Amino acid sequence: MEIMTSISSSALKVEEWDKAFPSLVAAFSTKNGGCSSGDFLSLNTGLHVKDREEDVVYNRSCLGNQIHAPLSKWVLADQVHGSKIQHVSAGDCGRGTLKYENAIPDTDGLWTTDLNVFLSLCYADCVPLLFVEPTSRFVGAAHAGWKGTVQNIAGKMILEAQNAGVDIDQLQAVIGPSIGPCCYIVDEYVINQVNNVLANEKQKPYQEISDGQFRLDLKQLNKLLLLQAGLKGQQILSSILCTSCEDQLFFSHRRDRGKTGRMMAVIGWKG
Template structure:
């Protein structure tokens, strides 16, 4: 698949395929470059919850806000816990967690909205960003799916929620799986694979997106697992984009929790719809 995340500036990749459908949609992912943070968060760390100087993080966030044309007062950020809670964002939640981690939306790994001029933003360093867009319904969303969120099926839950609560049929929903750690660099043990097998069983999948490389050690393709969950939820294959970027391999562009052994910064997934 042609890479759907295209380098726009030193600090940003844009999801161009969706921008073509409406020039009011802004969706993408940040890189680790072009910011002000010092080692080990050099330089464009956008996570307020790591031990970086919060003033530097806010400076980095302000710079992204200016570039994208969404002031931080219109951002919605979450206190992510690797679970499957999804929150619908309305105007009163605008600004949550944008410059102060304390007022982040608590215990939440998925956000969606139909409101214009709000920017949904979540943090990553290897976990899978999953973007959602229903152009005919002007609905947008984003999820944070590490292995825990993935086996809890946060991707499928977003589709189910839009279907049940918003009357958006899955065939109207487009999804994009963003830059994240690929199977080349993601080795897990039986504990993880047992939970992967449980979720695969729940969707009656006859394909397992992992490979045993040595006794009890497996290369896991979390992007593919999320794709299988989206397909099972009713999203059409032609409407699913998958990034080729591996955050661990691509040291020049991304922070990686695994590669950097936990001491690293965070990239931001962002999606927002402008009024005009």
């Protein structure tokens, strides 16, 4: 069963988290309800894809209003398909929101325990990972395309939380809408790295469909990595939505052959 429900035409929320944590904002944007045109029709939230800057800022601002997380309190990263995770605080609010240049550099994961800091990362097929632990007020967000995934950004976020004193038994993770195995074919080069990161895992999140061609389930791979890092199955929720199949809801880098917009995942506590 799908874990996401609509906030508006522009945003989805995690139903279970919405009930459990009334002061938490945890939202995934769709491609609808914005002002961008052409390849970016219409709610493009990525500043780095050659869309009009003022349109992107307007889109972000509208999204922020709808999810009750004002854009001035967002923190964005300059995402590079790596696995570096950065701790941010209230003083970082606004970074990367209006200009790409002052985003947190070379970073694909963010976490904070401050109120009114909304971690915001861009996606178009890659896996958005969100984390929450209510007692410590820990929230985290990670961008896990295949490269970040095989560098185990999921497991590194658990380690970051642990090092920050967070009770890992109380941590919850959401694996958001991203490209599904239905639409994601990769070659042996990728699969070798998947096997490396899975260490002794017997279960494989891929299937060979022809010589050297594999269907890869990136969401399942991230789930296995979260389990490997110490989370239990009941601490992990996963969306079944495929960004490529759901062409009325999402941008998809693969489906749209690279010329497309970006969705945003946003998480933070309202103060």
